[in-house]
Amino acid sequence: MRRNAGVSRRDLLAVLAIIGVVTAVLYPVFSKAGSHSGPSPYSNPKQIGLAMLQYAEDNEQYLPPRQAYTGYNHELVSWRRILYPYVKNEAIYQSWENGAAKEPDLEHDGYNRSYAVNSTTVARPGASGPFSDVYGGKSKLQDIKNPAATALLTETTAAYNDINVTLPEAFTSEFGHGKNRGALYAGYQSKSAYLFADGHVKGWKPQDTLSVNGKNLWTRDNSDFSSTETAAASAVLQYSQDHYQEMQRKRGGQQAQ
Numbered sequence: 001m002r003r004n005a006g007v008s009r010r011d012l013l014a015v016l017a018i019i020g021v022v023t024a025v026l027y028p029v030f031s032k033a034g035s036h037s038g039p040s041p042y043s044n045p046k047q048i049g050l051a052m053l054q055y056a057e058d059n060e061q062y063l064p065p066r067q068a069y070t071g072y073n074h075e076l077v078s079w080r081r082i083l084y085p086y087v088k089n090e091a092i093y094q095s096w097e098n099g100a101a102k103e104p105d106l107e108h109d110g111y112n113r114s115y116a117v118n119s120t121t122v123a124r125p126g127a128s129g130p131f132s133d134v135y136g137g138k139s140k141l142q143d144i145k146n147p148a149a150t151a152l153l154t155e156t157t158a159a160y161n162d163i164n165v166t167l168p169e170a171f172t173s174e175f176g177h178g179k180n181r182g183a184l185y186a187g188y189q190s191k192s193a194y195l196f197a198d199g200h201v202k203g204w205k206p207q208d209t210l211s212v213n214g215k216n217l218w219t220r221d222n223s224d225f226s227s228t229e230t231a232a233a234s235a236v237l238q239y240s241q242d243h244y245q246e247m248q249r250k251r252g253g254q255q256a257q
Helices: 009-033 043-058 079-087 206-210 227-256
Strands: 115-118 151-155 192-196 201-204
Touching: 043 079, 043 115, 043 151, 043 192, 043 201, 192 206, 201 206, 206 227
Parallel strands: none
Antiparallel strands: 115 151, 151 192, 192 201
16 A cells, blocks of 8 residues: 655654754854854964965975065065965955954054964073064974964954063053054954964963963963963953953943943
């Protein structure tokens, strides 16, 4: 005897019930993901990371220098100009949400501010950030103890192509038109986007970066800062975290009115 190939009312109700449950579970996830009107805040850092790894592959595992006299007329240019042949897209260097991304960089090498390499400098050789100008300037990937826990790049509002988190005098200021000083950008639900030396990108709340599973993300060997350096770095990280939390509270209040 032939079976009826149609869908019964009971089957249809069961399918609708399942869809309802799945929608209820996933709605908070998608609504949270949709809180930004542009692309993922991690897409540009990810592409920059791929370019850095390709550069290292072509240059004996060395990362690009923070800056060098390699311009067309031997002028000083930043890592962005050096890395451009690998990205071939200037838009990658500009964050879609960072309000400072339309402001010129201090180096004036053709790019605006947004992404900054980790040039954190401390007193111990080997413990500075990968793009520190002290102790050699350039880093080899193989010299980074734990690539998955060493930050190469993040995002700021300051007019520099790098960030040294032990310099609160440069990175604890609200962004303003024409100002060079700024802060670590933590505008992604109070998180900053970080590119790591293994190429992955992840968001962290600024203060958490001083110890992720016992590792300091700002040093090449993941060592802790000295007490003086920790105080300075905490000032930079806490400022950015508090600043963007306050901005979010203000936005929430305006939307509620």
